Amino acid sequence: EQQEKWVPRAVNMEIIGTYAQTELGHGTFLRGLETTATYDPNTEEFVLNSPTLTAYKWWPGGLAHTANHCVVVAQLHSKGVNHGVHPFIVQIRDEDTHMPLPGVKVGEIGPKLSFSTANNGFLGFDNFRVPRDSMLMKNAQVLKDGTYVKSRLSKLTYGTMVFIRVMIVTDMAYYLSVGATIAIRYSAVRHQSKPKENEPEPQILDYVTQQHKLFIALASSHAFRVTGQWLWTTFVRVNKALTSGNADTLPELHAVACCLKAVTTRDAASMVEACRMSCGGHGYMTSSYLPILYGITTAACTYEGENTVLLLQTARSLVKAWQKGSKGKPLSPTEAYLMDKSPVPKWENTLDGIIAGFRRVSAGKVQDCVSKIDKLVKMGTSYEDAWNQTSVRLVAASEAHSRAVILATFRAEVSRAAAALSPPLARVLHQLVHLYTVYWALERVGDLLLYTSIAERDVQELQQQYEDLLQKIRPNTVGLVDAFDLRDEILNSTLGAYDGRVYERLMEEALKSPLNAEPVNQSFHKYLKPFMQGKL
Numbered sequence: 001e002q003q004e005k006w007v008p009r010a011v012n013m014e015i016i017g018t019y020a021q022t023e024l025g026h027g028t029f030l031r032g033l034e035t036t037a038t039y040d041p042n043t044e045e046f047v048l049n050s051p052t053l054t055a056y057k058w059w060p061g062g063l064a065h066t067a068n069h070c071v072v073v074a075q076l077h078s079k080g081v082n083h084g085v086h087p088f089i090v091q092i093r094d095e096d097t098h099m100p101l102p103g104v105k106v107g108e109i110g111p112k113l114s115f116s117t118a119n120n121g122f123l124g125f126d127n128f129r130v131p132r133d134s135m136l137m138k139n140a141q142v143l144k145d146g147t148y149v150k151s152r153l154s155k156l157t158y159g160t161m162v163f164i165r166v167m168i169v170t171d172m173a174y175y176l177s178v179g180a181t182i183a184i185r186y187s188a189v190r191h192q193s194k195p196k197e198n199e200p201e202p203q204i205l206d207y208v209t210q211q212h213k214l215f216i217a218l219a220s221s222h223a224f225r226v227t228g229q230w231l232w233t234t235f236v237r238v239n240k241a242l243t244s245g246n247a248d249t250l251p252e253l254h255a256v257a258c259c260l261k262a263v264t265t266r267d268a269a270s271m272v273e274a275c276r277m278s279c280g281g282h283g284y285m286t287s288s289y290l291p292i293l294y295g296i297t298t299a300a301c302t303y304e305g306e307n308t309v310l311l312l313q314t315a316r317s318l319v320k321a322w323q324k325g326s327k328g329k330p331l332s333p334t335e336a337y338l339m340d341k342s343p344v345p346k347w348e349n350t351l352d353g354i355i356a357g358f359r360r361v362s363a364g365k366v367q368d369c370v371s372k373i374d375k376l377v378k379m380g381t382s383y384e385d386a387w388n389q390t391s392v393r394l395v396a397a398s399e400a401h402s403r404a405v406i407l408a409t410f411r412a413e414v415s416r417a418a419a420a421l422s423p424p425l426a427r428v429l430h431q432l433v434h435l436y437t438v439y440w441a442l443e444r445v446g447d448l449l450l451y452t453s454i455a456e457r458d459v460q461e462l463q464q465q466y467e468d469l470l471q472k473i474r475p476n477t478v479g480l481v482d483a484f485d486l487r488d489e490i491l492n493s494t495l496g497a498y499d500g501r502v503y504e505r506l507m508e509e510a511l512k513s514p515l516n517a518e519p520v521n522q523s524f525h526k527y528l529k530p531f532m533q534g535k536l
């Protein structure tokens with residue numbers, strides 16, 4: 001009934017909505033939200049209130065001046081009992097005049113690092129009444145007399161959160177494709193320095209350090225796209241089971257979606273920033289689009305679950321799995337490797353060898369965390385404090401797990417897809433998988449030295465493999481970013497356009513500055529001249 005009421009109006013764009021959960025005082029800790037929705041059975045309405053300054057909603061995109069409706073997450077009170085946070089669909093502005101409704105205080109939160117056009121807003125309520133059917137009642141319900149009916153499955157509400165995290169992994173693949181396209185095209189156009197006096201200045205793309213900064217962004221874009229697709233397939237399967245009341249596979253999906261969201265957003269943000277720096281000074285120009293892209297990408301480390309908090313959620317699942325596995329109980333497929341008790345095998349510098357190595361690292365780190373927590377608890381520390389004191393290691397274990405998942409998925413999915421591709425295309429994709437895997441082995445060599453049998457000789461060989469791969473991939477890099485097929489209007493970048501007219505576009509954009517409209521700015525007459533003449 002509620003879908004019939006709201007969905008067609010939203011789809012027809014008769015109403016514009018946003019999702020208002022975060023408050024000034026609380027984002028991560030949902031139970032700490034302070035907005036209240038108190039049921040009044042006499043009028044069959046909920047009364048919304050923001051009892052404190054920190055109860056104000058803060059951040060929702062489009063909330064400030066765009067949306068006229070929103071989903072508000074509030075503490076539900078009925079018959080004097082607090083039933084915890086629940087979602088309500090609330091009209092906040094008049095549909096005709098767009099004026100905020102009486103009892104609604106809404107506005108804009110101010111300038112941000114990026115997302116300038118997102119119109120993020122704040123929202124407070126003062127005894128604002130909404131009808132009973134404003135509460136989204138697919139799961140939990142409040143009956144007319146105020147009786148609260150619990151959700152069939154309390155975990156059902158996780159579905160949407162997981163869905164968005166799945167989408168974010170794919171978004172990161174896209175943002176990296178944008179960053180890589182801009183920086184690689186620019187690096188093909190830009191010539192700098194003269195390593196050999198009698199030869200022309202080389203393209204900066206020929207500097208191996210430049211390749212080291214950029215090719216990993218290109219490979220990561222593919223890795224994240226493939227992982228995103230795999231996660232999506234898993235999500236669809238779990239969701240199907242959920243709708244028939246089976247939530248058995250939800251915890252595993254939740255755990256893997258949390259760490260993949262965290263690792264892909266952090267990698268994407270740092271690699272987009274590396275793309276920006278790889279373009280030297282011009283990368284700092286807004287017209288390059290790279291600073292804007294960084295702002296958009298780094299925001300994803302915070303929204304839809306702050307990254308550290310998400311990694312700790314995965315860690316909780318890994319610790320539980322470890323405890324379960326130690327009692328001989330079966331583990332979910334993505335965590336089953338934790339219980340591999342075989343002796344550490346001889347190191348192999350192959351893709352499978354490196355993936356197996358990352359699993360050893362993850363399992364070793366989880367075991368280390370469990371031992372530390374157990375030791376602290378035995379010494380009388382509370383579990384919560386022991387958890388906190390172990391949390392740096394827990395985050396590292398969770399990240400290692402995520403790396404093992406991405407590496408294995410990227411390898412498996414590309415190998416599967418390669419069968420249907422032309423041999424040259426399959427070869428290039430394999431090179432990207434290889435580069436991605438060896439890059440992370442070298443980045444995490446300390447962990448591999450701790451938990452596997454890798455030796456100095458193997459590391460030197462891996463370093464050589466990596467440098468050979470950069471050389472092999474170099475001739476195809478421009479082709480590989482062209483293959484992302486991003487239109488110039490989408491890239492919106494002076495440095496990354498298809499025609500490579502970098503310098504012309506930089507100058508054209510500079511000339512659009514209002515400051516260039518007149519040869520002498522009024523500030524000269526008002527301040528500079530009197531200052532220079534000592535008359536200020």
Ligand SMILES: Cc1cc2nc3c(=O)[nH]c(=O)nc-3n(C[C@H](O)[C@H](O)[C@H](O)COP(=O)(O)OP(=O)(O)OC[C@H]3O[C@@H](n4cnc5c(N)ncnc54)[C@H](O)[C@@H]3O)c2cc1C
Nearest residue numbers: 019020021022026027028059060061299302303304306308
């Ligand atoms: C661009 C952008 C768009 C957004 N859009 C929306 C929107 O549309 N709707 C909406 O409702 N919200 C939105 N948000 C808000 C966003 O969801 C929250 O900012 C996010 O959930 C993080 O919560 P927080 O700000 O309270 O951070 P906090 O939780 O206060 O985090 C601050 C620090 O504390 C640490 N921390 C917190 N809890 C723990 C813990 N248990 N263990 C260890 N460390 C911890 C974190 O790791 C972090 O380092 C948006 C935010 C941004 C930046």
